[in-house]
Every structure is written in C-alpha cells, then in structure tokens.
Amino acid sequence: MAIRPIVKWGDPVLHAPSAPVAVGDASLRQLFVDMVDTMYGAPGIGLAAPQIGVGLRVIVIDLSVGKDPSQLIQLYNPEFLSREGEQKEDEGCLSIPGHYGSPVRPEKVVVKGLDPQGVERTYTATELLARAFCHEIDHIDGQLFVDRLSPLKRDLLKRKLRKKARSGWEE
Numbered sequence: 001m002a003i004r005p006i007v008k009w010g011d012p013v014l015h016a017p018s019a020p021v022a023v024g025d026a027s028l029r030q031l032f033v034d035m036v037d038t039m040y041g042a043p044g045i046g047l048a049a050p051q052i053g054v055g056l057r058v059i060v061i062d063l064s065v066g067k068d069p070s071q072l073i074q075l076y077n078p079e080f081l082s083r084e085g086e087q088k089e090d091e092g093c094l095s096i097p098g099h100y101g102s103p104v105r106p107e108k109v110v111v112k113g114l115d116p117q118g119v120e121r122t123y124t125a126t127e128l129l130a131r132a133f134c135h136e137i138d139h140i141d142g143q144l145f146v147d148r149l150s151p152l153k154r155d156l157l158k159r160k161l162r163k164k165a166r167s168g169w170e171e
C-alpha cells in the first residue's frame with residue numbers, strides 16, 4: 001500500500017492544468033498504484049493525480065470503491081469524445097472535505113484514454129459515472145466543482161474555503 005496525502009483546495013497544483021503523460025513514463029505504474037490505494041483508503045470513488053500533488057493527466061475511478069474489480073477505471077491523458085444532455089446532482093471532493101455542491105454536468109459522456117499498459121480505452125458513461133469522469137477530468141484541467149457553481153454559491157463557498165485553507169484544513 002502506498003496511501004499518499006490528499007492535497008486540499010488552495011494548493012496551486014489543484015488550480016493549474018496538469019501536463020500530458022509522455023508515453024513510456026517509467027514512474028506511471030507506481031503512480032497508478034498509489035492513486036488507487038489513496039482512493040480506496042480515503043475512501044472515494046475517484047481521484048486525479050494533482051490531488052496527490054502530481055501535476056499529470058492521470059485519473060482513477062471506481063464506483064464500487066474496491067468491491068468490484070471490474071469497475072476500476074485507470075486512465076492517463078483522458079479526453080472527451082462527446083458530451084450530451086444535462087444533469088445536476090450533489091458532488092463532493094476529497095480535496096474539499098465537508099463541502100458539497102451541485103454543478104451542471106452532461107448526462108452522457110464518451111471518454112477516451114490510455115490504461116496503465118498504454119492500451120487505448122473508450123468508455124460511454126451516464127449518471128454517476130458520467131459525473132465522475134467530468135469531475136476527474138476537471139481536476140486535470142485545474143478546475144474543481146466549486147468553480148462550476150453559480151457565482152453566488154461559488155463566492156460563498158470560496159470564502160469558507162479560504163478560511164479553512166488558512167487554518168491548514170483542521171477539522
């Protein structure tokens with residue numbers, strides 16, 4: 001196990017776009033292992049590399065949180081092939097503990113990326129899985145769910161988060 005500390009809102013790595021992974025990056029396998037361990041340890045249903053302080057375009061998702069190995073999705077350099085429809089549900093983030101929001105997300109997405117072995121994978125997702133893809137791909141674009149709320153809700157939440165960031169995220 002290699003559970004890594006989760007970076008919180010306010011850390012610059014979360015608010016800047018991450019870099020594409022170069023093919024054949026030797027440290028990639030270990031990064032995936034650490035990310036999956038950290039996601040399960042949290043526990044959470046998704047994690048992006050910047051959340052453990054690594055500014056690379058790598059995401060992991062598992063709606064079963066480790067109960068069903070077939071649900072584990074591990075991708076680097078993911079991108080949307082399509083986004084359609086709309087949904088709006090409560091969302092949280094391991095980097096923003098204790099706070100939730102309901103950003104507008106597409107109802108259906110198709111995402112393409114490379115798995116840890118470098119094999120191209122394409123996923124068609126709806127409902128919670130579509131939201132998870134959008135949330136994690138937002139992370140590698142330097143966006144958090146807070147940034148997608150209405151201006152009023154966003155400003156209110158950001159004020160609270162700035163306070164928490166100043167206090168070092170003590171619970």
Ligand code: NI
Nearest residue numbers: 092093094095
């Ligand atoms: Ni998140």
